[in-house]
Amino acid sequence: MHKPNITMACIVHCDGKFLFVEEFEYGKMTLNQPAGHLEKGETILEGAKRELFEETGICAEMQALIKIYQWHAPRSNTDYLRFVFAVELPEQAEINPSDPDIAGGRWLTFDEFQHYIRQPGQDERNPLVTQAVLDYLAGTRYPLALLAHFA
Numbered sequence: 598m599h600k601p602n603i604t605m606a607c608i609v610h611c612d613g614k615f616l617f618v619e620e621f622e623y624g625k626m627t628l629n630q631p632a633g634h635l636e637k638g639e640t641i642l643e644g645a646k647r648e649l650f651e652e653t654g655i656c657a658e659m660q661a662l663i664k665i666y667q668w669h670a671p672r673s674n675t676d677y678l679r680f681v682f683a684v685e686l687p688e689q690a691e692i693n694p695s696d697p698d699i700a701g702g703r704w705l706t707f708d709e710f711q712h713y714i715r716q717p718g719q720d721e722r723n724p725l726v727t728q729a730v731l732d733y734l735a736g737t738r739y740p741l742a743l744l745a746h747f748a
Contacts, residue, residue: 601667601676605645606632606725608663608733609655611686615730617710618652618692619700622722623672626700628713629722630681630729631655633696640746645682653702654693657684661738666725681729683738707734 607630609616617628633648635641642659650656659682666679692702705713707730714721721727 599676601678603635603641604632604677604679605635605641605648606630606679606681606729607645607649607659607684608681608729609649609653609657609684609686610733611689611704614689614704614706615710616653616655616689616692616702616704617726618694618702620698620722621700622720625718625720627720627722628703628705628710629726632679632722641680641744642682642741645680649684651696652694652699653690654695655684655686655690657686659741660684662741662743663729663737663739664732666728668723668725670723679725680744681725681732682741683733 609631618631620627620629631649631652635644645659661683663681663683668677668679670677689704713719
């Protein structure tokens with residue numbers, strides 16, 4: 598039986614800018630949404646909130662489901678199911694990661710993000726980073742009630 602990795606990511610938006618976290622991956626500084634793996638015993642929403650806090654220091658509730666993506670990562674030969682959520686903030690928060698893998702954070706417009714990832718030695722963590730922002734900008738939103746947890 599095949600069991601893909603389950604990850605959650607947050608599109609954090611405020612005043613036309615998106616929050617990206619910086620991670621060193623495959624020899625490059627990459628940008629990603631605050632994201633991570635589902636841990637045993639937590640719901641998908643709990644995991645998303647935890648990852649957002651660990652990677653940014655921001656404590657916020659998920660407001661909508663943007664999309665669920667299935668992706669095969671060719672470098673690691675790993676399959677993922679990635680749940681992406683929208684988080685609108687009233688003001689840009691300072692980034693204080695507690696996750697040692699996070700080098701920092703940046704508030705960028707989509708154009709600034711595109712410019713960043715085109716520079717030598719820099720990239721996006723994976724193609725889902727751009728796709729999730731594009732889906733967010735297209736207005737894709739689903740109610741959180743689509744996710745149900747049974748104990």
